Amino acid sequence: MAAITAALVKDLREKTGAGMMDCKKALTETDGDIEVAIDWLRKKGLAAAAKKSGRVAAEGLVGVASAPGKAAVVEVNAETDFVARNETFQAFVETVAKIALEVGDNLDAINAAAFPGSGRTVAEELTHMIATIGENMNLRRAKMLTVPQGVVATYMHGALKPGLGKIGVLAAVAGPGEIAALETLGRQVGMHVAAARPEALDIDAVDSSSLEREKAVLTEQARASGKPENIIEKMVEGRIRKYYEEVVLLEQVWVHDGETRVRAVAKKSGVALTGFARFQLGEGIEKPKDDFAAEVAATAGV
Numbered sequence: 001m002a003a004i005t006a007a008l009v010k011d012l013r014e015k016t017g018a019g020m021m022d023c024k025k026a027l028t029e030t031d032g033d034i035e036v037a038i039d040w041l042r043k044k045g046l047a048a049a050a051k052k053s054g055r056v057a058a059e060g061l062v063g064v065a066s067a068p069g070k071a072a073v074v075e076v077n078a079e080t081d082f083v084a085r086n087e088t089f090q091a092f093v094e095t096v097a098k099i100a101l102e103v104g105d106n107l108d109a110i111n112a113a114a115f116p117g118s119g120r121t122v123a124e125e126l127t128h129m130i131a132t133i134g135e136n137m138n139l140r141r142a143k144m145l146t147v148p149q150g151v152v153a154t155y156m157h158g159a160l161k162p163g164l165g166k167i168g169v170l171a172a173v174a175g176p177g178e179i180a181a182l183e184t185l186g187r188q189v190g191m192h193v194a195a196a197r198p199e200a201l202d203i204d205a206v207d208s209s210s211l212e213r214e215k216a217v218l219t220e221q222a223r224a225s226g227k228p229e230n231i232i233e234k235m236v237e238g239r240i241r242k243y244y245e246e247v248v249l250l251e252q253v254w255v256h257d258g259e260t261r262v263r264a265v266a267k268k269s270g271v272a273l274t275g276f277a278r279f280q281l282g283e284g285i286e287k288p289k290d291d292f293a294a295e296v297a298a299t300a301g302v
Contacts, residue, residue, distance in 0.1 A: 004028055016041050019123060058282035060084055060137070062168035064154040065097035071152035072100035072144040073168045074110075075279050076126075079135040089137075090164055092129060096122060096139060097163065105142040143170065143277040150174040150271065153186020157194045166281040169193045175271035185269055188256060193278050198249035201275060206248060214243050249276060 004027045012023040012034055018041050026037040060077040061084050076093045083089050096110065099122060103109045111123035118125050122139070130137050145152045150173045157167035171189035173182050200206045218239045222232040244251045250263040250273065266273050 004032055008032060008034065012037055012041075019127070021123065022127070058285040060281060061090065061093045061160065061164050062156070062166060062279045062281050063093040063097035064156060064163050064168045064170070065094070065101045066152060066154050067101055069148070069150070069152065070101065070144060070146040071154050071170050072097055072105065072142060073154070073170050073277055073279050074100050074142040075140045075168075075281060076137065077140050077282070077285070078133075078137045083133060083135055083137070084160065086133065088129065089133065090161065092125065093164060096142075100142045100144055105144040107139060107142060110139065110142060141279065143279070145170045145172045145275045145277060147172050147174040147274060149176065151179060151182045151186050153183050153190055155187050155190025155194060157191075167194050168279045170275075170277040172273065172275040173271050174274045175269075177269075177271065182271065185265075185271065189262075189273060189276070192252070192255045192262065193249065193276050195255050196249075196252050197278065198252055198276070199247040200249065201273065202250050203244055203248055206244070210247075211240075211243075215240065218243075249273065 004024060008027060009020060009023045012018070012027060013020060015034070016023070016038055018026070022041065023037070026040045027034070030036040030040050058077060059079060059081045060075065062073060062075050064071060064073045066072075074093065074097045076089075076096060078084065078089065095116060099113050099115075100110055103113050111121065111126075113122050114120075115122050115125040118128075120128065126137060126139060153171045153173060154163070155169040155171070156163060156165040157169070159165040169190040171186045171193060173186040173189065175182070199210070215236060218236045219232065222235040222239075225232075225235075227235070245253070250261070250266070252262050254260045254262050254265050262273070
């Protein structure tokens with residue numbers, strides 16, 4: 001049997017756009033003959049799905065699932081908002097969130113997990129949906145949080161249905177107390193995170209490169225005032241504190257009262273906020289800008 005090398009798999013992937021594991025399986029089944037492997041993928045419907053893989057998928061749904069002491073959030077993208085209203089797609093996202101809750105947030109592990117009632121893996125089920133619905137789709141990301149004691153609450157802003165929507169949040173609330181009370185606080189934290197968009201849990205977790213970039217900008221702004229270096233240093237320190245209040249969850253002002261710091265809210269409740277995740281559908285994906293006039297002109301041959 002011919003050796004199935006990484007280079008051969010890569011070549012088949014570039015020719016078809018199919019997934020790495022599908023390409024490897026195709027080559028194994030066809031004794032490494034790349035042309036026969038292409039036909040094998042086409043027959044399985046995988047190459048047909050691959051033709052859609054170059055199209056931008058920035059719509060879809062965010063899904064959350066929870067169990068005692070843990071919760072997961074996933075984002076599954078499609079090309080149009082219309083697909084988000086498809087019951088099959090909704091059921092897929094709900095199921096994938098539950099699978100992430102069991103296997104963790106590693107995408108390879110989720111894709112390799114069995115999709116209930118289908119005889120397929122999650123990745124294979126997604127490929128099947130692409131071929132059936134006719135849009136490019138992908139499982140973009142997943143996150144799971146756990147606490148040894150307490151709750152990981154979930155919040156879905158503008159939910160399309162329970163656990164599905166466009167902005168999903170997890171909030172880990174660690175500590176003793178009645179579960180119902182902890183869930184209520186966790187949901188309030190989730191609402192805060194959805195609105196305030198923190199980037200880090202605490203000051204130590206702030207991305208160092210982002211912090212240095214912010215310091216450089218603030219220093220140049222302060223120097224433009226013409227003040228001496230010792231004054232500039234104090235000005236920058238003050239502005240960095242303000243920066244922390246904008247991007248650090250525990251330093252932010254609690255949106256529910258507009259005056260208390262989130263840190264103080266947690267302390268008063270006798271709990272610790274140990275983590276959060278905020279998934280907003282399509283964030284960071286560059287969407288193509290439609291030029292209707294140009295499209296009409298091109299169609300008319302102008």
